Amino acid sequence: MRQPVPLPQAYRLLNHGPTVLVSAAHGGQRNLMAAAWAMPLDFDPPKVAVVVDRSTFTRGLIEASGSFALQVPCAAQADLVTTVGNTSGRPLAEAGTDKFVVHGIGCFDAKLIDAPLVDGCVAWLECRVIAWPDLQRAHDLFLAEVVAAQADDRVFSAGRWHFDRADAALRTLHHTSGGAYLLPGEAVLGRVIDPK
Numbered sequence: 001m002r003q004p005v006p007l008p009q010a011y012r013l014l015n016h017g018p019t020v021l022v023s024a025a026h027g028g029q030r031n032l033m034a035a036a037w038a039m040p041l042d043f044d045p046p047k048v049a050v051v052v053d054r055s056t057f058t059r060g061l062i063e064a065s066g067s068f069a070l071q072v073p074c075a076a077q078a079d080l081v082t083t084v085g086n087t088s089g090r091p092l093a094e095a096g097t098d099k100f101v102v103h104g105i106g107c108f109d110a111k112l113i114d115a116p117l118v119d120g121c122v123a124w125l126e127c128r129v130i131a132w133p134d135l136q137r138a139h140d141l142f143l144a145e146v147v148a149a150q151a152d153d154r155v156f157s158a159g160r161w162h163f164d165r166a167d168a169a170l171r172t173l174h175h176t177s178g179g180a181y182l183l184p185g186e187a188v189l190g191r192v193i194d195p196k
């Protein structure tokens with residue numbers, strides 16, 4: 001079940017470094033790509049950073065709309081992530097279609113932005129770009145403020161991920177290379193060492 005996540009806790013949705021899906025929409029077009037290079041940047045108001053290469057079709061939709069969604073996919077979606085991360089929506093848009101239609105990817109409306117949110121993910125962050133053209137041009141790096149966040153309460157509740165209690169298919173994906181992903185495993189609690 002999708003539940004809103006209080007904005008000061010939104011950074012925790014990305015704190016463990018999952019591969020994400022980036023969606024954006026503008027002028028009747030919408031698109032979706034994979035991104036492993038995404039991270040939280042601040043607590044409150046929460047901010048994120050994500051690398052969106054200049055060659056991607058998603059990049060133009062983000063620049064035109066000033067917004068994007070980051071969503072956290074799960075193990076059940078490994079093929080979907082690899083597919084949208086290895087194909088471009090540009091030729092599809094030219095043919096009057098998109099990745100959602102071609103691959104049968106379900107989605108629902110975001111609360112505050114135009115980007116579609118992907119069904120079956122375990123967290124969703126709606127983001128408004130903090131325009132920084134030099135950074136975008138030089139490093140393909142986009143900074144954004146998170147304006148709404150939701151998570152699937154089967155795996156994220158009370159401000160924490162609980163992968164140990166849920167189906168392994170709901171674990172997040174952590175890309176290594178070549179379409180191979182690690183899933184989060186056992187939790188370990190670190191304590192501050194008391195110097196003697």
Ligand SMILES: Cc1cc2nc3c(=O)[nH]c(=O)nc-3n(C[C@H](O)[C@H](O)[C@H](O)COP(=O)(O)O)c2cc1C
Nearest residue numbers: 033034035036037052053056057058085087088089
């Ligand atoms: C697992 C994975 C992670 C990726 N991470 C990034 C990333 O962090 N930044 C990026 O610009 N592209 C990344 N890519 C590549 C884009 O997803 C890819 O270029 C995609 O086809 C762009 O789609 P588009 O042209 O429809 O926007 C990744 C691809 C995969 C499969």
